[in-house]
Amino acid sequence: MNKIKQRYRYSAVLLKQLVKTDFKLRYQSSFLGYLWSLLKPLFLFGILYVVFVKILKVDYGVPNSGIYLLLGIVLWSFFAELTSTSITSIVGKGDLLRKLNFPRYVLVLSVSLTAGINLFLNFMVVVIFMIISSVAVSKESLLAPIIFGELFIFALALGFYLSALFVRLRDINYVWEVIMQALFYATPILFPITLAPLWLQKVLMLSPLAQTIQDLRYLLVSKQTSTITDVYNNNPYIRLVPLAITMILFVTGALYFKSRSKYFAEEV
């Protein structure tokens, strides 16, 4: 029992220091510092807002379509950052792996937490916009942290798989870039999901990424957002499918990572 406590204490100490270092290093020599992590999605949002809302006049079927779009982009940026930084999180620390025995998952967790902190900062910007546009928030909004949690676990699960695979197959990062491109358009971020035929909506919404993004928009921006239950005739149990996908991916990903992590030091 004491040994387990020891082990987790070590992980916690290390995790804290790694996240801290990561933040220090990332924005150390740039003039605007932390602001950059906010400005990046804001610029992307600005461009997409002009193109999709102002020029193409896409109808999202919701009020506050700007915030609706912004929230989607912020969530996608988080997912993209977490998965792509976790790919190299093990290989990039090869030197450390060969010289110290520490719980390897700390490395994946540290880049995930960094992405999580960035999400939090970005989300604060969304909140500011929500306050400015006086978006009505209901009691249901309190469920949002659970959905954030689901999204985090889904991304972390992929992070475990990707980082461990990258040790053996060094072109996983290119493969993942391509998959991300596809995933971006398979997720209703820029376009309203209702544009797609119903059968396709049914398929797309099973992705935990689409489900969580739409749920968060529903909870925080507009009740008119089309969620997974809307697509499946208000069947509340359908939500269990993306949840199950997330949990299965997480458990198998963690187990796969654990079984491979013993050999990281030799293979890296």
Add this chain to the structure above:
Amino acid sequence: MQEDTIISIRNLSKDFKLPHQKMNSVKNAFTNAFSLGNRTFEVQHALKDIDFEIKKGDFFGIVGRNGSGKSTLLKILAGIYQPTKGSISVKGKVVPFIELGVGFNPELTGRENVYLNGALLGFSEKEVDTKYKNIVEFAELERFMDQKLKNYSSGMQVRLAFSVATQLAESDILLIDEVLAVGDASFQKKCFEYFKKLREAKKTVVFVSHDMSAVEQYCTNGILVEQGAIVQKGKAAKVADEYKKLFINQYNTVTSKTKRPIIGNGNALFEDVSLKTIQKKSREYIILKVDIRFINDFEKPIFGFSIKPENLLQLAGTNTLVNDIEIGKQHANTKLTIECKIPNIFNNGIHYVDLNLAQDKTSVVADRWAEAASFVVKRKQTAPYPIVLDETIINFKEQE
């Protein structure tokens, strides 16, 4: 496991699989998936049937030549590598010093690096806080702690890393690789003082080295690893003796004719080298025989050699210019054999011979062969000097 046994290793083996065809791209993985049977590995047996235990308070030496598997063993003890077969059980916390300053980042300040390095060794910020003053004092870097590490000299970096490691480590078991003892003389002295303190404090230490004087001085017992297997275990002195014998066996047959980097213009090359000893009237001489092949016509060859014990960079040597010997012009495709009779004035231990061939001036190197041969000196008495002037004539006269 007995009460006081702290590390126990049973029938441990470690193999490394070296794939003949590197398979680290998806394309390769796909194409190879259809021909799994054809994929060949070269299995390298790094460690075979290792079996020993370390008791609480031991200063345990692991010695062996380069490539014998001792570093692999240390990494298994540290939990970095997994054994292929057999078991290892460790009671207590292990802190490895396989390299100083693991995880040091040049972009961070000295202070930030102390905390990062501390965390990697398992110490929280609070714990490092309490020792921070000691660390800085010991490293003598008070004025530099808020500067970035990249602005440190390499000596300062080593000092800081060593200070963090030694001031923080209060764990049950310390694993120390020999790299710790590199650096300038004053730093080495600090290292050895630290070892002495560890030994006095009855800490359990595993020390990997091929510096036999350090092993004899600090270790209580140990093992000798040769080609992945234990060939001797027990008291440190016995293990160290056995290690030196590995070199005596090479004494007449002489070392590597394997590939070596050619340093020089290549107009002539050392082909062979051999060493033997002769006794003459209780004096011992080392006979160094060298074959040189001349590739091109060669004006005024100058031959030289130097001898060093393993812990020094240079000790003694001479060349034909210093000894006032003229070899004369050599023609292409001829061979020359040189024989030197060197008085054995060396202290106990392993010594290496470097060979040098220059053209006309000592600065124009034709070939240089570092550590071409090695020999071991065994005297009845160990002298506290690297060179022993035992041919000195000492007279004494008793007076009333």
